Amino acid sequence: MNILIALLLFLLPVLFLLSWRRRGSSRKLPPGSLGIPIIGQSLDLLRAMRTNTGEEWLQERVRKYGPISKLSLFGKRTVFIHGQAANKLVFSGDSTKISNKQTASIRAILGDCNLMELSGQDHKRVRESLMSFLQPESLKQYVGKMDEEVRKHINLHWQGKEKVVALPLMKNLTFNIICSLLFNMKERVERERFLQNFQEMIEGMWSIPVKLPFTRYSRSLRTSSKVQDMLKELIQEKKVKLEQHTATPHQDLITCLLSKRDEENKRVVTDKEILHNIMLIMVAGHDTSSVLMTFMLRLLSRNPAVYKAVLREQEAIAESKTSGEPLTWEDKSLTWEDLARMKYTWRVAMETLRMVPPVFAGFRVALKDIDYSGYIIPKGWQIFWASSMTHMDESIFPEPSKFDPARFENQMSVPPYSFIAFGGGPRICPGHEFARIETLVAIHYLVKQYSWELCSDDNYIRDPMPVPTQGLLLRIVPKKQK
Structure with missing residues (x-):
């Protein structure tokens, strides 16, 4: 009996270990x-991005390790998946298993209460509040x-x-x-002070948090603190104006959220x-839209047939506004209905975003262990994804290096x-309609007035x-206005 007990005591740990290993x-x-x-691998990735070989760097990982691999x-x-x-x-994963979580540098600079950090009901609550201002029905006005x-x-910087130099000008415009x-900030001097600090703040968003x-x-981090102090003052001013009834709930994004x-x-x-969400929208609205506009100018210069098609569409919209009498500034202004007619121009924008x-x-971030593609993504680990991996996949987009708005x-x-x-899915950018409007308005006037x-x-x-060489230096030729 004692021998049997001793044998069981010896075998149980062994059986447990074998079971655990299996x-x-x-x-x-x-x-x-x-x-x-x-x-x-942070420095390797940043180096690859700064030499515009980031996609190749990731493709090499795929060739070496397959569709999923670990790194730091x-x-x-x-x-990486x-x-x-x-x-x-x-974008549509189970919110109990996967959550928004940016790098430590982005989180420290933009704050931990923005949409890229929030999840579950908090994400839904804040997103719905932002969308009440950013949805098409609100943006029409x-x-x-x-x-x-x-x-x-255009009058200040192009005429x-x-x-x-396109990129800094587009950044100036979007800001x-x-x-x-979004802020109803009218003073140009105040805007310039804001812009200087803001541009320095975003330079370190993708950096090693040392x-x-x-x-x-x-x-x-230092300039983020300055920008946040400036925004806190602005938010407080809006509060006072709302209390004094000298501002309306939909005057700008801040008064909308406060109300x-x-x-x-x-x-x-x-x-x-x-x-924190104003900080996020500032970064998204300033950087992403300005990059889109800049690279549209770049790709239009390389594709004369596409440029001519965009020009025809925009001229048709402008000509539809003419009448027998001289038009006022307001009469010439674009309307929501005009933007709806810019279908080809927006396809050009989409193809630019793809490329x-x-x-x-x-x-x-994984909130729980996730089984994926035969492996485990452990709880607490970052999940890293890259948009170009499907945008430039020839099985999805044939001849992916060809610029084809069709x-x-x-x-x-x-x-x-x-x-x-x-x-x-449910995590589509809440500002995508805002970006569409400002891009179409800008391209309308630029193609009508310049080649x-x-x-x-x-x-x-x-x-x-993306940063073009020399910020995309262009020689521009004004057109005779009809």
């Missing part, structure tokens, strides 16, 4: 290396203000010039549109959530979760947004 073998980690602690990025253990199934997991900002911009429509005086990360109340008349969105997505990649003639023909310039050609080479880098 279970573990079916839940193995993806292939790959975590690299050097903290740094991991920006101080966190990470799993790609393809339509990966995009679906990222702001087309005239956007039109005015674009015309002022009378022989050459222009002024944000200040006008807080040393000479790093991009530290500089961005949101639930059934018990309590504020729906906190001051901190307003602050040069402003956002190269993004992150999520790909988007029928949206239903584009496979789900393959074009993700604006995200997808242009490149004065620099056709290359670009990512830092982390």
Whole structure:
């Protein structure tokens, strides 16, 4: 009897260990290396992006490890996944298993209460509040203000010039549109002060979170604090004006969010959530839209037939406004109905976004262990995805290096979760309609008033947004206005 008990005591741990090993073998980690602690593969990825070889760098990982692999990025253990199934997991995955979570540098600079960090009911609550201002029905009334900002911009920065540098000008334009429509900030001097700090802040968003005086990360943190202080003052001013009834709930995005109340008349969105989401929208509206406009100018200069088709569409819209009497500024302004007619121009924008997505990649976090493609994505690890992996997949988009706006003639023909310039599913970018409007208004006036050609080479880098050589230096020729 004693021998039997002793044998059982000996065998039980062995059986348990064998069982644990069998279970573990079916839940193995993806292939790959975590690299050097903290740094991991961060410098390699950033170097590849800055030489515009980020896609090749990721493709090499796929060739070496397959559709899923582990690495370390920006101080966190990470799993890289790609393809339509990966995009679906990222944008429509079970919110109890996968959540928004950006890198430590982005979170520290933009705050932890923005939409890219929130999940579950908090994400839904804040998103719905933002959409009450950013949905098409609300934005219709702001087309005239956007039109005015674009015309002022062209008069100030394009008129009378022989050459222009497109990217900084487009950033200036989108920032002024944000200040006008989202903040109702009218003073140009105040806008310029804001812009200077803002541009320095975003430089370190994709960086290794090492807080040393000479790093991009530290500089961005300092200017983030300044920008947040400026926004706090602005939010407080809006509060006072609402209380004094000198501002309306839909005057701008901030007053809209401050005015949101639930059934018990309590504020729906906190001051901190307003602050952090304004920061997020500033970055998205300023950087992504300006990149889209810049690369549309670049691709139109390289594709004369596409340029002519865009010009025909825009001239037809302008000519439909003519009448026997001289037109006022307001009569010439674009309307919501005019934008709806710019179907081909928007297809050009979509194809530009496919080929040069402003956002190269993004992150999520696993809230639980996730079984994916035969491997385990452990709880707490980052999930890393890259938009170009499906945008440039020839099995989805034939001849992916060819610029062809016809790909988007029928949206239903584009496979789900393959074009993700604006995200997808319930996590589609809430500002995509805002971006559509400002892009169409800007391109309308630029193609009507100017033709242009490149004065620099056709290359670009990512830092982390795409940056053309010399900021896209253009020689411009004004057209005779009818």
